[in-house]
Amino acid sequence: MRILIPGISGRLGQMVATRLAADGHEVAGIDRRVWKDAPPGVDVHEVDLRKRGAEEIFRKVRPEAVIHMATVTHLLVQSEDRYRINLGGTRAVFDCSRAHGVKHVIFVGRHTYYGADADSAMYHGEDEPPMALQHFPELADLVAADLYAGSALWRHPELVTTVMRMCYTLGPTGHGTLAMFLRGGRVPTILGFDPLFQFMHETDVVHALATALEKRVRGVFNVAGPQPVPLGVVIRATGRTLLPIPEALFAAALGRFGLPKLPRGALAHIKYPVTIDDSAFRKATGYRHRMSEADCMRDFSRAFPVVHHR
């Protein structure tokens, strides 16, 4: 199959491309970032997804399937840029896909769509609305991109659309929000709160995407791996030290003392869990995760051991 991957040069994009090429697919990608050592059989085009050059790639490659991974999730990027990339890019993917005969589009979304809040239930289902935006407006572009992609299900019924709301990744690449949060030796938490974190190994992310591609399932699906684990357990099991800070102090310290400058709304994500029920995806595709929560934590801490300074 001819597959086009916008966002191919990201860590997960590279892993997906490598796997699909190894499976015998023709893989091409679009990214502003360079992927120097792309394996043979993977064509990387250095263009901006929202520029005219990208449409040319669609025209030339004539992909049968598109895996859209060109979204910015970390909150350090200015929100205007994020809006342009996440929403404008997603629109471009669907416009080009329709114009050039693509049969299947996979949108890679995030489980943070549901938001974290004291009153929200565990294990969200796909039919639930995004409830926590009022506390965390910075997530609005990702939520909008997710809903826009989902609207293709009724706007373009001839196109098979799969929206995958994936939980955090944790594994040897150190890629993703949770892994970045755990990078240091001391991990700050909010005193008196210990939310569940749901994560999956990078290889399971690749496996889930390959499965969705193979089964060509239509719809919106939560995608997860093993059972969630409390943050305190993740921190200890990966060899880190818990640094509980009272909430008021934590909010004041953001952006100082080596702490990232996060929006206030992000604090809810280290106070309350976002957990998803992925049984619909498992049922529709037969997907089963292969890496346990212990595997994820072990692989991450081996790749990123804590260096103890004297």
Place this chain on the structure above:
Amino acid sequence: MQVPTDPEVEARIHRLEIPFNANGVDPYGISRRHLCIAFSALRFFYRNYFTVEVRGIENVPARGRAMLIGNHSGGIAIDGAMVLASMMFEMDPPRLAQGMVEKFMNRVPFASQWSNRCGQFTGLPEHAIRLLEDERLLMVFPEGARGTAKLYKERYSLVHFGTGFMRLAMKTRTPIVPLAFLGGGEAIPTISNAYTLGKLLGVPYIPVTPYLLAIPLPVHLEVHYGAPLRFEGTGDEDDEVIAANVGRVKNTIASMLDFGARRRRGEI
């Protein structure tokens, strides 16, 4: 930090039929370590401080979904805590009752962490359905915060019962085990509730006793479990049907309370 735990409690926690992973955590985040610490503390109150008497424990199913539905008794949640303890210490194999907690608890530091790690989740219908479909034991006090706010003189009375539990029980075909809790009102003899102070502290109210603080007195407590009640239907019935079913549960608990109160007064 190593907190001393009771060997009996540890043995019982290990016999719980809950799917803990290698880290001792179940899919909802219930933690063996936290349960051991919490129930070691509860054991002292259950066995030594209050001396809790349990009747009708055979009415609680050993396995499978069930709802414990009871009256609130005492200004703070000693009733819930002692019901949890009775399920842990009197059942064989022990069971973990999972309470449906008032929403404010999840916003309070430590209360949020400990209630979640011990399986006591916010009282949301989504949580109740998921846990019941997972064959867990749910504990619900349909009087809600109005029930814990009962004054000393109202201690054997019941206030309005919410109806949500009945729709959920019918929808999930869950047997209801009525329970009557006696003595909480004597343990915390509330003469008034400070609502404004509570609001400032982020809780519904603060109970005030003749000795001011709501520190429970070491009185004899009783939990009576009645025969399971089953209600046929889909949970989508008219309000009148649901209210009639709730009335049946409420009346059962009221007569159990009445019996218990007369027995406490030595009339029986």
